Amino acid sequence: QSALTQPASVSGSPGQSITISCTGTSSDVGGYNYVSWYQQHPGKAPKLIIYDVNTRPSGVSNRFSGSKSGNTASLTISGLQAEDEADYYCTSYTSTSTDLVFGGGTKLTVL
Amino acid sequence: QVQLQESGPGLVKPSETLSLTCTVSGGSVRSDIYYLSWIRQPPGKGLEWIGYIYYSGSTNYNPSLKSRVTMSVDTSKNQFSLRLSSVTAADTAVYYCASKRSDHLAHPYDYWGQGTLVTVSS
Numbered sequence: 580q581s582a583l584t585q586p587a588s589v590s591g592s593p594g595q596s597i598t599i600s601c602t603g604t605s606s607d608v609g610g611y612n613y614v615s616w617y618q619q620h621p622g623k624a625p626k627l628i629i630y631d632v633n634t635r636p637s638g639v640s641n642r643f644s645g646s647k648s649g650n651t652a653s654l655t656i657s658g659l660q661a662e663d664e665a666d667y668y669c670t671s672y673t674s675t676s677t678d679l680v681f682g683g684g685t686k687l688t689v690l
Numbered sequence: 691q692v693q694l695q696e697s698g699p700g701l702v703k704p705s706e707t708l709s710l711t712c713t714v715s716g717g718s719v720r721s722d723i724y725y726l727s728w729i730r731q732p733p734g735k736g737l738e739w740i741g742y743i744y745y746s747g748s749t750n751y752n753p754s755l756k757s758r759v760t761m762s763v764d765t766s767k768n769q770f771s772l773r774l775s776s777v778t779a780a781d782t783a784v785y786y787c788a789s790k791r792s793d794h795l796a797h798p799y800d801y802w803g804q805g806t807l808v809t810v811s812s
Contacts (some may be wrong), residue, residue, distance in 0.1 A: 613798075617737075624802040625799075627798055627799065630797070670798065678727070678741075678742055678795070679739055681736060681737045681738070682736070683736045
């Protein structure tokens, strides 16, 4: 069982917007502004797309945005494209003994 | 551009020790990247952080694996390594090496290797 809770799957049509939630506790998501999101295509390594809740690394499309409210963080993808179909993982810094905690991952299907 | 590449056996027998090495190019483990880490992903499942080693040799391991994990770093070769002892089928996974471009512990993992599948089977 993952430390952070994500929906197993979400779907949307091209051009639409979708949001993926990531729920933790006050020891991780709620306690720090250090939530990150990774995109993983099949057979590939995860790619960092959001860090520090809402910062995009250089080269990442501005269609990806992040936010946080309380113990829940969210990733929003606007203007869905076929290439966005992938698995998405949230992570957070944690005050526990581990470096970070991962969410269980969300499979995004572009219809 | 920093690149990481995992290497090691793709098949390990139960009860034996899994050994992997991550070779870093385009940057130095002493000054350009931080928190040299291993993260694994069982087939069809999510990501699990195994632990990290700092270039100085200090380590932090996932408590669930701590008793079986040893990490080391060879700054002269720009490599770091993972050893996982007493493996079982549950350790079958794609193993990634990863690191951060910041010395800030809360910074995410920017750099990832391509991953290597390790299967535990007799």
